[in-house]
Amino acid sequence: MDFVIAVDGPAASGKGTVAGRLAELYALPYLDTGLLYRAVGVAAERAGGGESAAIAAARALKAEALEDPDLRTRSAGELASQIAAIPEVRAALFSFQQRFAATVGGAVLDGRDIGTVIAPLAPAKLFVTASAEIRAERRWKQLSGQGEAVELAEVLADIRRRDERDSGRASAPLIQAADAVLLDTSDLGISQAVDAARRIVEAARSRWETSRSG
Ligand code: DC
Numbered sequence: 272m273d274f275v276i277a278v279d280g281p282a283a284s285g286k287g288t289v290a291g292r293l294a295e296l297y298a299l300p301y302l303d304t305g306l307l308y309r310a311v312g313v314a315a316e317r318a319g320g321g322e323s324a325a326i327a328a329a330r331a332l333k334a335e336a337l338e339d340p341d342l343r344t345r346s347a348g349e350l351a352s353q354i355a356a357i358p359e360v361r362a363a364l365f366s367f368q369q370r371f372a373a374t375v376g377g378a379v380l381d382g383r384d385i386g387t388v389i390a391p392l393a394p395a396k397l398f399v400t401a402s403a404e405i406r407a408e409r410r411w412k413q414l415s416g417q418g419e420a421v422e423l424a425e426v427l428a429d430i431r432r433r434d435e436r437d438s439g440r441a442s443a444p445l446i447q448a449a450d451a452v453l454l455d456t457s458d459l460g461i462s463q464a465v466d467a468a469r470r471i472v473e474a475a476r477s478r479w480e481t482s483r484s485g
Pocket of ligand 1: 282283304305306308309348351352355356381382383384385433437
């Protein structure tokens with residue numbers, strides 16, 4: 272496997288920001304896998320909702336659907352977390368993500384199961400987290416900035432519900448891979464979090480280069 276950076280973690284932990292910056296720094300293509308689940312959740316809802324609509328939407332998903340700005344809303348996140356528990360949905364999205372991870376030269380992917388299921392052999396793995404309160408505050412600022420009227424307490428309740436659902440599901444639950452490095456961003460600003468992530472990735476890159484030359 273080329274230099275794949277797997278970034279997992281709970282909602283609003285900062286993993287998307289960290290993954291996006293790492294992709295820029297290493298000039299690697301980047302896939303936000305949460306967008307796939309969000310697109311399926313939104314398409315299934317538009318088709319009337321339910322498990323079979325979600326499975327059909329996952330099987331029919333096209334790359335263009337990922338451009339929809341509605342995917343960034345609070346309700347899309349909630350729908351995504353619900354349909355993400357359906358094993359057939361995960362199976363339908365699996366090969367697209369695996370192909371992306373197999374890009375020649377490497378790639379950066381962020382999500383919940385990148386280091387455990389999609390790219391278990393990734394040379395660099397991070398598990399990015401932060402306290403639920405801090406994550407709620409960040410998500411609340413993002414949603415308010417997008418013009419969504421929502422109370423901080425509701426966002427905190429959403430985050431807690433999603434943590435429980437994403438971690439508690441039977442199929443590819445949110446869990447830190449045994450060989451992932453934990454990065455807690457609770458007390459870090461964006462540039463500090465990115466610097467810390469870069470140090471972790473640099474160490475992983477040296478190990479990876481040594482193992483390839485040996
Ligand atoms: O990263 P995000 O908040 O955009 O993800 C939305 C939901 O999608 C998340 O609550 C769970 C699901 N998801 C998943 O199950 N596996 C992934 N690799 C990415 C997202």
